[in-house]
């Protein structure tokens with residue numbers, strides 16, 4: 001891990017509710033370089049919320065607090081995201097920070113051609129002409145391995161398959177060349193071959209352009225083989241951070257439980273062991 | 286686009302079926318009502334010979350089926366018979382009163398859309414703020430006040446007390462000869478002929494009843510716009526558009542608004558139909574020589590020809606508006622193509 005792109009210290013996200021506040025993210029800290037950082041954790045552990053908080057897009061009445069939330073640029077300049085105005089965030093989103101949302105089916109505008117949705121990002125940030133944006137969008141569709149981009153450009157979201165939708169989403173988020181991409185389960189709707197392709201596209205961007213990637217996933221196997229480092233989240237907290245290659249050496253009982261629960265080829269067990277949760281894991285660290 | 290053509294064909298078929306239904310209903314209404322059509326023509330004192338002659342001329346001695354077929358032929362060719370209470374052919378009367386109502390309802394819907402849609406959008410975007418509450422209150426008021434009461438109050442305040450607007454009717458007598466109505470929509474006629482003085486007078490007449498009718502539809506349209514908008518603003522694709530770095534208003538305009546357009550079209554068509562309905566009361570209060578008042582007078586005079594023709598036309602308008610909304614729906618929503 002080389003220079004730092006993003007520094008997060010004690011990030012907290014709270015949703016006020018009728019019976020007290022709900023702390024969806026509790027004191028999450030990490031820093032991201034030009035690398036692939038994985039976040040795993042069970043459903044509801046706060047993975048997406050962490051991503052959204054970095055984008056400044058936690059829906060009201062949710063609150064974001066942090067001791068530090070800093071974005072670094074190539075020249076070493078710092079941007080404090082906590083003090084960022086909506087207008088300031090707008091300039092960052094898409095261009096420096098981007099996020100592929102979890103569900104491509106609902107993340108594309110149903111009444112706008114998918115190509116126009118990709119071009120829209122380009123036009124908003126690069127102040128390009130219609131023709132330039134069109135051209136760039138076709139290139140981007142090509143880059144995410146979509147065959148016949150001219151035809152796909154004119155399709156509506158209900159006409160594309162789940163896997164195409166996910167790649168279109170990725171194209172839409174990458175077209176303005178962000179420094180950091182948060183990919184929220186970007187491969188969950190894809191079959192294994194397409195999944196490999198999509199991961200390769202993102203890997204290429206990290207290697208070639210020095211992009212920082214945060215890959216959110218349920219899939220422990222995938223994260224450990226693809227990422228450099230892994231954060232394990234449980235009930236809103238990071239319970240363990242480790243090198244991806246050394247995940248099998250993880251010490252936290254929750255991570256060990258997850259590892260033990262993975263089905264393994266060639267090792268026939270009649271029943272997958274169930275994860276026994278310990279209430280102590282949810283206590284504030 | 287074969288499914289598109291199928292949609293149009295289905296629409297056309299539904300129009301034919303509805304039309305047949307309407308004709309059957311109006312026909313049997315005409316037979317079943319305790320009004321003897323012969324007596325309303327010849328009068329109570331007519332002798333038997335005259336009565337029989339008219340009875341025969343009206344075709345009442347033929348079988349019911351023949352009568353219905355004849356009735357259908359007449360109605361479909363716009364031959365609605367004579368309106369006894371005006372002495373004109375019903376078709377001639379309708380050509381005169383219809384534009385008056387259309388003009389009033391269109392004025393009102395323009396207000397309903399022009400104010401209601403932006404208000405609904407603002408209320409949704411600024412949900413829970415003072416602006417939202419004010420918009421809701423204004424809407425609720427429009428919802429719950431009867432239009433005829435608002436009409437009377439409006440006349441008392443703006444016409445009688447303040448003299449800001451003109452009184453009942455569509456135009457002052459002094460202006461009638463200053464231009465030649467062509468479409469029957471007086472604002473349009475006056476504007477096309479460059480008669481701005483006439484235009485001003487017509488405007489001063491239409492502004493009060495038009496605004497009062499428009500208020501009711503504005504309340505409806507803004508409430509629906511707000512709820513459609515709220516639904517869209519909660520969708521993931523809105524967040525996705527924000528992630529791309531678009532401003533809140535740009536997201537509203539380019540994404541959310543386009544998505545609610547589909548539903549809004551239906552609401553606006555409905556609002557327009559309500560307006561034509563609401564015009565009956567408003568026209569009475571404002572002595573507006575339109576369709577609603579014509580229907581009321583026809584009913585009070587027991588004039589079957591006029592009433593049946595009106596019922597038929599109202600039915601046709603509803604079907605037509607529905608079909609139009611359906612067509613626009615197909616045009617606006619790629620998923621239905």
Ligand SMILES: Nc1ncnc2c1ncn2[C@@H]1O[C@H](COP(=O)(O)OP(=O)(O)OP(=O)(O)O)[C@@H](O)[C@H]1O
Pocket residue numbers: 015022024041042043044045046047048049050059062102218
């Ligand atoms: N707008 C909101 N209001 C209230 N609570 C919310 C809101 N959004 C998320 N939460 C809660 O925050 C917690 C974390 O949600 P989040 O979506 O971050 O989970 P996740 O780890 O991404 O789960 P998944 O793997 O299912 O996507 C959940 O318990 C969720 O119910």
Ligand SMILES: [Mg+2]
Pocket residue numbers: 047048049102184
């Ligand atoms: Mg999630």
